[in-house]
Amino acid sequence: MTESKNSFNAKQKLEVGDKSYDYFALSAVEGLEKLPYSLKVLAENLLRTEDGANITTEHIEALAQWDPSAEPNVEIQFTPARVLMQDFTGVPCVVDLATMREAVKTLGGNPDQVNPLNPAEMVIDHSVIVEAFGSSDALEKNVEIEYERNEERYQFLRWGAENFSNFRVVPPGTGIVHQVNIEYLARVVFDNNGLAYPDTCIGTDSHTTMENGLGILGWGVGGIEAEAAMLGQPVSMLIPKVVGFKLTGEIPVGVTATDVVLTITEMLREHGVVQKFVEFYGNGVKSIPLANRATIGNMSPEFGSTCAIFPIDEETTKYMHLTGRPEEQIKLVEAYAKAQGMWLEQDAPEAEYSEYLELDLSTVVPSIAGPKRPQDRILLSEAKEQFRKDLPTYADGEVCEEDQGLEAVRMGSEGEDQAGDEDQAAPSFNSSREGHGESLATTAKGRQSKPVTVSSPNGGEFTIDHGMVAIASITSCTNTSNPSVMIGAGLIARKAADKGLKAKPWVKTICAPGSQVVDGYYQRADLWKDLEALGFYLSGFGCTTCIGNSGPLPQEISDAINEHDLAATAVLSGNRNFEGRISPDVKMNYLASPIMVIAYAIAGTMDFDFENEALGQDQDGNDVFLKDIWPSTEEIESTIAEAISRELYEADYADVFKGDEQWQNLEIPTGKTFEWDESSTYIRKAPYFDGMEVEPKPVEDIKGARVLAKLGDSVTTDHISPASSIKPGTPAAQYLDANGVERNDYNSLGSRRGNHEVMMRGTFANIRLQNQLVDVAGGYTLDFTKEDAPQSFIFDACENYKAAGTPLVVLAGKEYGTGSSRDWAAKGTNLLGVKAVITESFERIHRSNLIGMGVIPLQFPEGESHESLGLDGHETFDITGIEELNEGTTPKTVHVTATKESGDKVEFDAVVRIDTPGEASYYRHGGILQYVLRQMIKG
Template sequence: MTESKNSFNAKSQLKVGEKSYDYFALSAVPGMEKLPYSLKVLGENLLRTEDGANITREHIEAIAGWDPSAEPSVEIQFTPARVLMQDFTGVPCVVDLATMREAVSALGGNPEDVNPLNPAEMVIDHSVIVEAFGHSDSLEKNVAIEYQRNEERYQFLRWGSKAFSNFRVVPPGTGIVHQVNIENLARVVFDNEGLAYPDTCIGTDSHTTMENGLGILGWGVGGIEAEAAMLGQPVSMLIPRVVGFKLTGSIPAGVTATDVVLTITEMLREHGVVQKFVEFYGSGVKEVPLANRATIGNMSPEFGSTCAMFPIDEQTTKYLELTGRSQEQIALVEAYAKAQGMWLDADTPEAEYSEYLELDLGDVVPSIAGPKRPQDRILLSESKQQFRKDLPTYCDAPVCEDDSPQAVRMEAEGETDVADESYEAHQYNATREGHGETAALTPKGRASTPVTVTSQNGGEFTLDHGMVAIASITSCTNTSNPSVMVGAGLIARNAVAKGLKSKPWVKTICAPGSQVVDGYYRRADLWKDLEALGFYLSGFGCTTCIGNSGPLPAEVSRAINEHDLTATAVLSGNRNFEGRISPDVKMNYLASPILVIAYAIAGTMDFDFETQPLGQDQDGNDVFLKDIWPSTEQIEETINSCITREMYEEDYKDVFKGDETWQNLPTPEGSTFAWDESSTYIRKAPYFDGMTMDPDPVADIKGARVLCKLGDSVTTDHISPASSIKPGTPAAQYLDANGVSPEDYNSLGSRRGNHEVMMRGTFANIRLQNQLVDVAGGYTLDFTKEDAPQSFIFDACENYKAAGTPLVVLGGKEYGTGSSRDWAAKGTLLLGVKAVIAESFERIHRSNLIGMGVMPLQFPAGESHESLGLTGHETFDITGIEELNDGVTPKTVKVVAHKEDGSTVEFDAVVRIDTPGEASYYRNGGILHYVLRNMARG
């Protein structure tokens, strides 16, 4: 670590027990004491890394004198203490680092210089796919398939863990990256050879913000920025506005942490917090357990903020104690936080914030979110009504007007649906006897296409729109939280005691976030109840939330696709974007693990838990959700009796070791990687091919064609999906040509180490709505051909490259929302896109575009491609970019769109290169090129 200039004489000593630490005291700088917690962390970061060039005394004074009401204008360089990765985004990071070793050598530098300078840790958690479910051997089968499909990737990662210093890998089957982070990897306060400072961490997954619940400042970045940070490049940012979110009251009985976070997500997304910090304060904070704080922090990308911070307090140290941290570490965390004014207690004065929101936790009610965005919260009491409102968007079937006993008879509008009693009784008996069930009772008043299906075991059931095809306990957001995980086990126990079962068409998945969950489920004897409802242990990983839910049973999938049924998924996750969860499922809903169980029993989203029974008990009495919902006291008693410090210590004592399969993987040797040109998983990245020491001047864009014309809220899932590879698509064609059979396609996420696959998968989401064509999916118009026929996007791009035609993408609001997916920017570049013009950008994707040398431009305020009359058939000239060669970042550039009739549309687009650092990256063709050239120069 470079020695700080220490202009303020801030370096001091802190004695904790018998040990003394150096630290940089915020009290040495007037004004620091008044800052919000998150800015104090930034202030310490600048004090400790002050070098007189990139980080100066003026920068420190700027943050100490922060004006809450001002718009961000001062650029600072934030140096994170460590980098966290998961394998989907981590594999391309390691590919790039391996490629950089060769590139820096070609430029005359030392390849051994390409090493992480700060700790970089990867958790393999994104690769397990739920192929097997509902059986006691599901875990073993899924793990075996995972290793079979990903052997090349895992060998490569084992090579990386040996070849690069400061790089460690947590093997598959351990848990979800963010849960492993807060339970084990997170330091909260670092001890670096006697120097104490806050643990700060950026990650290659947007939900890195889960650590904000522990008081750790960090957020998700693209793999591009993460690689640069690993190599010592600070993160360029503007001192942000900080939104103060006041919490009061306490969570009422029957309400879960998931309900709280969905409420907060809706409030903050509506308020607008993109590029802002959010910080929680108020009397209610102390009432929020650490696991709930982590759940809230996790959802920061869903409400759009950079981070969602909680301060350090007794809840923090209590959690560190529970999860097996050493007494010395816990003492350091408390002493350091108190010395720096970062400790929250009853006497802590409230900081001043830029903006304010407030929530009384007592006002939160049970909720779900969907059918396609995390912020679209629905009151559970209104979920059936909202489902029926949303269904016509996804379904063309006629509204059922049947009044037969097989129909749900509707009372006067606004009153309760009442099912025919004799039919319900028949259905109950059929369930008991195994003769058949129905997903929807041909409900009058909504679209209905009942389809009778014969299952593999010979039983029959009827499927209809709204059927729950997947019910999955999954994702980092909730599987780290004992209250909702234990609650799920207890509702299962209560349901089984009443004789209830999951519907036979529901794919039931349980993928805990760490092995500790398995431990406390065993101690509480909850597995037998979950398994009775089909929720067997499926794997330790993201599974459904990342799109790895695996195939549905063949007969269910066939019925959905042949009859165009609108199937739904209910998952305890954080992402429900279109096309993400399953290619067979159109509507996706986020819910607590407890409600996942309830919906598996209901079997349909067309269900009102308040008025409709889930079934009948052994005596024929109706059983409602309220009858099986576990009490807060039951949940807390189970947690207190079954979760111990020793469980965490045991599960994490050899966290980097892995099982025998991992240890016995053949691993390549050497400091540079031996690329296999026949590999379909790991290929040398092309970004540095032909690179010279001096970058070419940046150029204006002439004669560009529109590749895609897109609407609002286009996500990085739309741009670079992580889900399954559809047969017949360019990615599948490439794999076919390389001898890969369809059952071994794996997912696009797992093949991110191969640019050939990923280029073909860019803009290939099956739900992408490119307004140039009338079909959903990865299609566009190919203007290199006469009459501009419809074509696969990749095929058209190949023709544009051959013709020397640059490309642009037109977008709407919140372009690039969602995961911090570096391939959304990498693929955009490799397809030949030079600029993206949108109404607004999400923070990470805008940064990633610049990091790959793609220009992000914004339509003038109040304008859009629609208001300007752009059809996408125009050719575009963009001038003014060349000013960057003179060291000037233009505020706007001139865009001229030439229409087919000879007329033009002209406007000044706002250049979204927001900092001088970003301008340097763009001039170099990308952030990695910038770092590489500096490295080669020594």
């Protein structure tokens, strides 16, 4: 760590017990004591890293004089204490570092220079796919398949862990990165050889913000930015606005942490918090358990803020004790936070914020969100009605006449049809998973319906319809870190099983906890038998359904859905429900608490009113409603007290980096530079430094560019970045076919992120992407290099444009790049030959990533769009004014001329979204990695 210039004489001593620490006291600079908690963390960061060049006294004074109401305009350099990665986004980071070692050697430097300078930790959690489910050997089978498919990647990561200093890898099967982070990796306050400072951490996953619940300032960045941070580069940012979110009251009985976070997500998305910090304050904060704080922090990307942070208090230290942190570390956290004015005191004076929101927790009601965005909250009491309103967008089929009686027609104990049409099969709500004659048909009154009868491989038949729950999954870091909702799920399963209720036979039931601790407390509370009775067997420890790793549906169900174009649904306890993300067979996705995942698995359909419809009948034929099996707060709390202890965490994290036998027995290559295998379809040397020179070439204006894609609003990084399964016949599949990979071994696009050949073929290839240049969804465009511009795969067209020397642009609407911090959304865009992206607005991380890959982000003039300007995507684009960057300044706008096929021109000035001088330097060098590499060689 570079020694601070300490211009304000802020370096002081902190005595904790019999140990003395150095620290940089905020009290040394007048004004810093008044700042919100999050800005105090930034202020300490600047005091400690002041070098007189990148970080100056002016930057520190700018924070001390922070005007909450001012528009952000002061650039600072934030130096995170560590970097956190998961394997999907982390593998390309390690590939790039390995490639940089070779590039440094080629340009005359020392390859051993290339090491993370700050602690970098990776948790392998994104590669498990739920192939097996609903059986006691599901975990074992899924782990076996995971190792078979990912052996090359895991060998490479083990090589990295052994050859890069400051880099550690948590092996597969341990848990979800964000949960492992808050339960074990997070320091809260660092002790670096006697220097104490706040734990700050950026990560290659946007849900890094889960650590905000522990008072740790950090957020998700692209892999490119994370690599630079690992190599000692600070994160360039503007001093942000801080939204103060006051919490009052207490969560009512029957309301879960999931309901709270969905309410907050809706409020903050509606308020508008992109590029802002959100900070929770008020006496109500002290009543929020740490697990609930982490749940709220986790969802920061869903409402669009940079972070969503809670201050440090007794709840923080209590959680640190529970999770097995050393007592010396816990004492340091409390003493440091109190010394710096970072400890939340009861009735403390409120900091001044840029904007204000308030939520009385007592007003929160049970909710879900969907069918395609996390912020689209639906009251559970209105879920059925809203589903019916949304269904026509996703389904066809005739509307059934309104039923005059109960919508859910039930079978009598003798199996006789007690009500309903004689020619329609009536459903039995208390049947087993091998049940016969089950149906959704009679729940369809008053909505579009297309009943389809499916023969079960276990014998018998059942009928499915629009709205069927195809996947019910307890998954994702958002909720599986939270004992109240996880224990709640186990208890509702117990009550349901006791009454003879089961999940419907067409539901794929998944339980993938975020850490092995969950397995421990489920065992202690004897809840697995109850979950398993409903089909929820342990499927794996990792990020599954939320990222599309839900695995294939049973073939007969998948065939029925696709042959009849049914609008199937998924219900998951995750944070992402974008179109096409969860499963290619599922059109409508809903976020819900783990408790409601169980409930929907029993109901079997989204077309269900939990207040007025029975889930089934008990053994005596009595109706069973959701309220009859809902666990009480007292039951949940007493089970938590009995089942969860510090010893559980200490045992599970005692040797967390060791891994199982399969991990330990992996054969790994030796040597400081990696031995690339040219035949590998998983790990390939990155192309970003090919032909690179010590000095960058001048940036150029864009001339004669063609439109690759013309897109609408809210295009997510899922739409852009290669993700999910690899569909036969697509360019990615064609590449694998040509390299001898069998269809069964395609694996997912995410698992092949270390191979740019696969990834560039999967960019803009999402099955739900709607390129307005063509009439079909998916990865298609018009190829203007050919006569009559035929429809083509996007990758194939890009190869032709590349051969013709034609640059490309992408046109889009509002909130372009929403979602996860997927570096491949930017890397793939670059490799396809896109030079500029012109939108109405960007989400923060993707805009930054585009610059990091040498793609210029531009915005239409305020109030304009490609529609209002009459751009149809057939134009040729010239963009002038970019070359001003060569003079060391960044133009506010550049001039765009779009020439139509008729010769008519559309001209406008596009806003340049290179927001800081640091970003301008990255762009001039062709990308952030090239900049870092050149600085390293010169240094």
